[in-house]
Amino acid sequence: MLNIADTLHRWCTEQRPFALATIVDVTGSAPLPVGTSVAVDADGTAVGSISGGCVEGAVYELCQRVLEDRMAPQRARFGYSDEDAFAVGLTCGGELDVHVQRVDPAAQPHLAGALTQAANGQAAAVAQVVDGPAHLLGGLLTLDGDGRLSGTDLDPGTSRTVTGHAQALLRAGRTALSTCGGASVTCPEQLTVLVHVAATRPRLLIFGAIDFAAALAQAGRFLGYRVTVCDARPVFATTARFPHADEVVVDWPHRYLAQTAVDARTAICVLTHDPKFDIPLLRLALTLPVGYVGAMGSRRTHHERLRLLDEAGITAGQLAVMHSPIGLDLGARTPEETAVSITAEIIAHTNRTSGLPLSQRTGPIHRTPPRHDHHRPTRQDAAGRPAHGRSTAQPPVLPSRADDTGRVTVPAAGTDSARHSPPPSPYVSSPRHR
Numbered sequence: 001m002l003n004i005a006d007t008l009h010r011w012c013t014e015q016r017p018f019a020l021a022t023i024v025d026v027t028g029s030a031p032l033p034v035g036t037s038v039a040v041d042a043d044g045t046a047v048g049s050i051s052g053g054c055v056e057g058a059v060y061e062l063c064q065r066v067l068e069d070r071m072a073p074q075r076a077r078f079g080y081s082d083e084d085a086f087a088v089g090l091t092c093g094g095e096l097d098v099h100v101q102r103v104d105p106a107a108q109p110h111l112a113g114a115l116t117q118a119a120n121g122q123a124a125a126v127a128q129v130v131d132g133p134a135h136l137l138g139g140l141l142t143l144d145g146d147g148r149l150s151g152t153d154l155d156p157g158t159s160r161t162v163t164g165h166a167q168a169l170l171r172a173g174r175t176a177l178s179t180c181g182g183a184s185v186t187c188p189e190q191l192t193v194l195v196h197v198a199a200t201r202p203r204l205l206i207f208g209a210i211d212f213a214a215a216l217a218q219a220g221r222f223l224g225y226r227v228t229v230c231d232a233r234p235v236f237a238t239t240a241r242f243p244h245a246d247e248v249v250v251d252w253p254h255r256y257l258a259q260t261a262v263d264a265r266t267a268i269c270v271l272t273h274d275p276k277f278d279i280p281l282l283r284l285a286l287t288l289p290v291g292y293v294g295a296m297g298s299r300r301t302h303h304e305r306l307r308l309l310d311e312a313g314i315t316a317g318q319l320a321v322m323h324s325p326i327g328l329d330l331g332a333r334t335p336e337e338t339a340v341s342i343t344a345e346i347i348a349h350t351n352r353t354s355g356l357p358l359s360q361r362t363g364p365i366h367r368t369p370p371r372h373d374h375h376r377p378t379r380q381d382a383a384g385r386p387a388h389g390r391s392t393a394q395p396p397v398l399p400s401r402a403d404d405t406g407r408v409t410v411p412a413a414g415t416d417s418a419r420h421s422p423p424p425s426p427y428v429s430s431p432r433h434r
Helices: 004-015 056-068 110-119 156-172 211-223 251-259 274-284 300-312 335-350
Strands: 017-028 036-043 047-049 072-079 093-103 124-131 140-144 176-180 191-198 203-207 225-229 247-250 265-269 292-297 408-411
Touching: 004 017, 004 036, 004 047, 004 191, 017 056, 017 124, 036 056, 036 176, 047 056, 056 072, 072 140, 093 110, 110 124, 110 140, 110 191, 124 156, 140 156, 156 176, 156 191, 156 335, 176 292, 211 225, 211 265, 211 335, 225 251, 251 274, 265 274, 274 292, 274 300, 292 335
Parallel strands: 203 225, 203 265, 225 247, 265 292
Antiparallel strands: 017 036, 017 093, 036 047, 072 093, 124 140, 124 191, 176 191, 247 408
């Protein structure tokens, strides 16, 4: 739904009813993920796409019927036709479940607020009941960036349960199906809720103001990250050298990281390969609930880094999280090629895939993310960490501080870099303190 927030916001402002068709399940290979929507208004105007063209005509006709006849929410399944590859279906071989419902903005004024936030690039979520009792099917509730709930006809217990699931996904910045209820006094009826999430841009923190960092900042910006480049040397950390970064920070890397906001979507790339910067920075980074930590360096640098981090008290489980040497084996040599290698590894790690060539894999190309089920325990390894290496605890958000006079932040739009001498090195080899 939020992929077409601009148009839906305008239709809500104009009190224009529309039919909303949304992908709620994917089997096999499909071009677009769960949560992608198409909308059709009473004039026949359509916006959005759910299949890249394969089934748009059939979905459009179903939307018109639901809207004109004021039908109850409908579910349709589209798959590949073996008899006729050009029949209604997905030529990529996958199958889609599409939920279609009529939306009346006049009856749901709260929806416009969430769409406004999403269209303006702010965090917002819309929870849509796509499976469950008939009287709840198609229900919508909205959450703003602060997790405040608006506009629901669900009973209080069910509302609290759905809100908790939606808040968790909003914090994670992920659109997903969530199954809840069915075994609780507070939420006795089992529901499947599709939580549409519009999240702020994830962060890419690049430490080390080198030429590789400039290429990585450009690649990260292209992928939609909010990019920060940080280095303690003001002569190198300038906006002129990093025009694609959203901000350039002059500070000791570990000190900046300790004072900036991170979450489970944050990627940290350490390109300094200098122990006086690397070790304090990685010692902190490997204890934070971030999505990715990578460090540049040769094999020799990597092994020395492991030794120093071991002496600094970093556990074997924490060291296993670090991607070092950073990047996938692409034979990269130039800064631009290296940036592709690093971002490819970040993408593969984020999506929990192998990074192998598709020609060497079998099965669907587009994989379906796991359903977010709060009643299903997460499989963990012997160390108590999730099987994929991330913490199951809710990641805290580290507050930013505005009174750190030792740090100079240079906005990306600025032309002059602030200059000051970096503070003395805090790095001192510490004894093992396990």
